[in-house]
Amino acid sequence: MTQRLVVIGGDATGMSAASQARRRRDAGDLEIIAFERGHHTSYSACGIPYWVAGDVDDPNALVARTAEEHRARDIDLRLGTEAVEIDLDGRRVRTRGQDGGAEAWTGFDHLVIATGAVPVRPPIPGIDADGVHGVQTLDDGEALMAGIDRDVVHDAVVVGGGYIGVEMAEAMLRHGLRVTLLERDEQPMATLDPDMGHLVREAMEGMGIRVETGSAVREVLTGGDGRVRAVATDKDEYPAQMVVLGLGVRPETTLAREAGLPLGARGGLLTDLSMRVRGTEGIWAGGDCVEVLNLVSGALQHIALGTHANKHGRIIGTNIGGGYATFPGVVGTAVSKVCDVEIARSGLKESQARAAGLRYVTAVIESTSRAGYFPGAAPMTVKIIAEHSTGRLLGLQIVGREGAAKRVDIGAVALTAGMTVGQMTALDLGYAPPFSPVWDPVLVAASKAAEKVRTTCG
Ligand SMILES: Cc1cc2nc3c(=O)[nH]c(=O)nc-3n(C[C@H](O)[C@H](O)[C@H](O)COP(=O)(O)OP(=O)(O)OC[C@H]3O[C@@H](n4cnc5c(N)ncnc54)[C@H](O)[C@@H]3O)c2cc1C
Helix, strand or coil, rough: CCCEEEECCCCCCHHHHHHHHCCCCCCCCEEEEEEEEECCECCHHHHHHHHHHHHCCCCCHCCCCHHHHHCCEEEEECCCCCEEEECCCCCEEEEEECCCCCEEEEEEEEEEEEECCEEECCCCCCCCCEEECCCHHHHHHHHHHHHHHHHHHHHHEEEECCHHHHHHHHHHHHCCEEEEEEEEECCCCCCCCCCHHHHHHHHHHCCCCEEEEECCCCEEEEECCCEEEEEEEEEEEECCCCEECCEEEEEEHHHHHHHHCEECCCECCEECCCCCCCCCCCCEEHHHHHHHHECCCCEECCCCCHHHHHHHHHHHHHHCCCCCCCCCCCCCEEEEEEEEEEEEEEEEEEHHHHHHHCEEEEEEEEEEECCCCCCCCCEEEEEEEEECCCCCCEEEEEEECCCHHHHHHHHHHHHHCCEEEEHCCCCCCCCCCCCCCCCCCHHHHHHHHHHHHHCCCC
């Protein structure tokens, strides 16, 4: 008998799951219906800052697979349709068409919850004023681009100094705007330790971006026309005709919570290794709406990244398709950039290592992206955190120019393999002058950390 798979959320996780299930089971065996409340499907939100910056000139280029392409593969994708209730006992989902359209119940044998995350929007006066933009969806990107074209904008304030905030600061700068970045923490890029975040701050200031840290946004001030005119913090006021919000996200688990599905301390759905929601049969979840295991700290975390979302979707689709796949967890790898400055991290930062009850040593080194004598060699700072006594690699952070960020993948592999910094020094990495010094910067940092472990942890 034909089974039915219902997917809630038609982007990275949801459509990866649907596509993978379809690859393994044909339409006579598995009917697939996907509900997406927005107007777009299978697009790269990751590309939005680069489209706004002008690196990508057509937003359609961000769409990996169109609605028509999904439908041609027998996936019944219904855009503009919101799931409003999950009835676990009845194994059905209630949906509502756009703008209060008709409601309907759809039964399922398998359900994939891929509802993503919602941006944090602090309840401060003026936050919904004209000229205040999020960048979570393609629709948000379109509204922001229209605002730049339509309105007279000289000053942009970016609220939040995480990776989306710094990427959007670059995008605003490249539109010729005066840019201020406001961050509540001590430094931008709080996923790094403050000493590494400081390097990002210095680089941004060198580009002409004003970076104000250590103060919380209190109010978005508007003019008589209701449009934004400034942002007030507890320290000062910053003129702005455009405000971009990059304050992070939280898992979108409203439906799951109302249905009584298990949520973790960070509000994300809890799954087993196969991405099945714990304690259920045939209910799966992945992407930004779940919590994942950090393999280094052993703790559950909410990390909203497309790289995980796509893997989760594929694993879910494989399992629904009759195969077997699992997601062991993450080591917390992320890369980003602001103009020509590349930023990367993997594993734990110092405060996370402390929170996990780990003792550690750190090593910070300066090196270059290529052999020092080779044209284009650019400086890079590498920081390593290694466990006290054992020397196990706990974390790697890199700030530098071209060629810096993707070196963090060495750390991601070493962390996954549970390597010590001593073992890392023997890694047979590629070398030629245009690509690295004879001692790769990551190996230099590992060597310094290994020396510290030897000399200070006896
Ligand atoms: C500006 C920006 C830059 C980013 N850059 C990177 C990057 O460089 N690298 C990286 O790894 N990650 C990046 N990310 C994160 C990445 O885009 C997300 O992790 C990824 O899209 C998550 O996929 P998802 O399918 O879990 O959720 P989403 O992509 O958010 O999709 C969830 C979908 O569910 C829909 N939905 C929610 N509730 C319902 C409902 N009740 N009914 C119907 N539909 C519903 C939503 O409309 C949405 O389309 C970036 C994100 C943003 C916003």
